[in-house]
Amino acid sequence: MPTNLTAEAAAAYQRYLEARTVEDKIKALEEFIALAPKHKGTEKLLKQVKKTLTKLKLSVEKRKALSKRTTGTHPAFIIQKEGDAQISLIGVPASGKTTLFNVLTGSKIQIGKKSIFPSVGIFRFSGIYFQLIDFPSIASPNPSSILHGKKIMGLIRNSDLVSIIIDLTQDIQWQLDTLIGALRNSKIIVDRPLPPIKFEKRRKGGLKILGADYIGYSEEDIADILRSLNVSNGLLEIYGPATIEDLTLALDDSTVFKPAIIVFTKSDLVESVILPEDLCTKIPCISFSAKKPESIKTFGNLLKNKLGLIRVWTRKRDIIKERALVLKEGATVRDAAEKIHTDFVKKFRYAIIERKNSKIPKMRVGLNFKLEDDDILSIFIKE
Numbered sequence: 001m002p003t004n005l006t007a008e009a010a011a012a013y014q015r016y017l018e019a020r021t022v023e024d025k026i027k028a029l030e031e032f033i034a035l036a037p038k039h040k041g042t043e044k045l046l047k048q049v050k051k052t053l054t055k056l057k058l059s060v061e062k063r064k065a066l067s068k069r070t071t072g073t074h075p076a077f078i079i080q081k082e083g084d085a086q087i088s089l090i091g092v093p094a095s096g097k098t099t100l101f102n103v104l105t106g107s108k109i110q111i112g113k114k115s116i117f118p119s120v121g122i123f124r125f126s127g128i129y130f131q132l133i134d135f136p137s138i139a140s141p142n143p144s145s146i147l148h149g150k151k152i153m154g155l156i157r158n159s160d161l162v163s164i165i166i167d168l169t170q171d172i173q174w175q176l177d178t179l180i181g182a183l184r185n186s187k188i189i190v191d192r193p194l195p196p197i198k199f200e201k202r203r204k205g206g207l208k209i210l211g212a213d214y215i216g217y218s219e220e221d222i223a224d225i226l227r228s229l230n231v232s233n234g235l236l237e238i239y240g241p242a243t244i245e246d247l248t249l250a251l252d253d254s255t256v257f258k259p260a261i262i263v264f265t266k267s268d269l270v271e272s273v274i275l276p277e278d279l280c281t282k283i284p285c286i287s288f289s290a291k292k293p294e295s296i297k298t299f300g301n302l303l304k305n306k307l308g309l310i311r312v313w314t315r316k317r318d319i320i321k322e323r324a325l326v327l328k329e330g331a332t333v334r335d336a337a338e339k340i341h342t343d344f345v346k347k348f349r350y351a352i353i354e355r356k357n358s359k360i361p362k363m364r365v366g367l368n369f370k371l372e373d374d375d376i377l378s379i380f381i382k383e
């Protein structure tokens with residue numbers, strides 16, 4: 001950010017950086033353009049800001065066009081992604097979804113009353129903004145027999161993680177079969193990892209198969225299986241132990257593998273909680289109670305770990321921002337800089353990392369430096 005801006009213009013720009021909806025971003029940038037002094041020193045910046053503004057306006061137009069195409073869809077089913085990750089809450093009737101949603105987001109949706117439409121809210125957890133969707137209940141593994149079933153499954157498919165809510169006071173196996181079954185019948189897989197299989201479709205050239213040993217079949221057998229699935233050209237790469245089921249799932253473009261967690265709720269109503277060990281090694285589980293405040297932390301930490309998120313705190317002089325920059329594990333200073341502002345990479349000079357409990361608590365680093373959770377980052381750019 002150039003220093004030759006008025007305080008009002010700088011504040012408008014800051015509002016843009018912190019805005020969470022496209023509409024707020026547009027408003028802040030329009031204010032910035034109106035407030036910024038127009039001279040040679042700001043010419044380049046204004047040009048770039050106008051470009052960003054046009055892009056944002058185009059994205060709104062696109063969204064409007066999309067919602068026109070989905071006319072007839074109840075507005076509650078048109079959900080714009082916001083925050084750092086979007087989480088679907090699903091469960092059978094009266095399992096405690098809305099109660100959990102209220103506790104985590106501070107919403108006041110009526111509980112004990114059947115939810116008919118999804119509700120959306122933000123769960124703020126130590127610097128991370130999780131967008132939660134509280135869905136109507138799923139009482140059958142057959143999505144077409146669920147009210148709004150297709151729309152619900154479409155939204156779950158688009159979210160970043162599914163949180164399966166299991167009521168400890170109802171039949172646990174029935175709930176698991178119903179929910180995991182409904183997801184599977186909608187081609188959303190939550191109970192097995194993403195297969196170590198890559199397939200590159202080709203128009204001609206026959207089939208090339210690498211890593212057949214991992215499945216324990218010969219290349220010819222696998223080619224036969226592929227041909228029986230109407231696949232006769234392409235490059236198949238198997239890079240880890242896998243089964244034939246993994247192969248058929250991986251070859252189906254409409255199947256998605258979705259990260260999931262299982263939340264066993266109403267733990268205050270049962271004497272002891274024994275979580276199913278087998279299942280919980282496949283999908284991480286926690287026990288939860290709306291009456292126990294410590295449940296909130298357990299839930300937040302599980303989301304953060306399952307999604308592999310790290311929080312990086314940005315420092316500007318003495319001020320550390322309250323909302324973290326949320327990145328995937330393995331992210332570098334470059335990823336952080338890109339997320340703050342596209343210009344930051346181009347104008348990058350160096351960064352300072354402050355890392356508690358490290359041998360070197362303060363380091364001067366470059367763009368390729370790997371960040372860790374809880375790092376404090378200051379980026380210095382060329383003016």
Ligand SMILES: Nc1nc2c(ncn2[C@@H]2O[C@H](COP(=O)(O)OP(=O)(O)OP(=O)(O)O)[C@@H](O)[C@H]2O)c(=O)[nH]1
Nearest residue numbers: 093094095096097098099112114115137266289290
């Ligand atoms: N004791 C206790 N009761 C809970 C807990 N969570 C939910 N309940 C109760 O369970 C009942 C159902 O809760 P809701 O949150 O409305 O359940 P839901 O899953 O949203 O229900 P539908 O929208 O109909 O599918 C209510 O009476 C809640 O008070 C909990 O952790 N402990």
Ligand SMILES: [Mg+2]
Nearest residue numbers: 097098114115
């Ligand atoms: Mg509800």
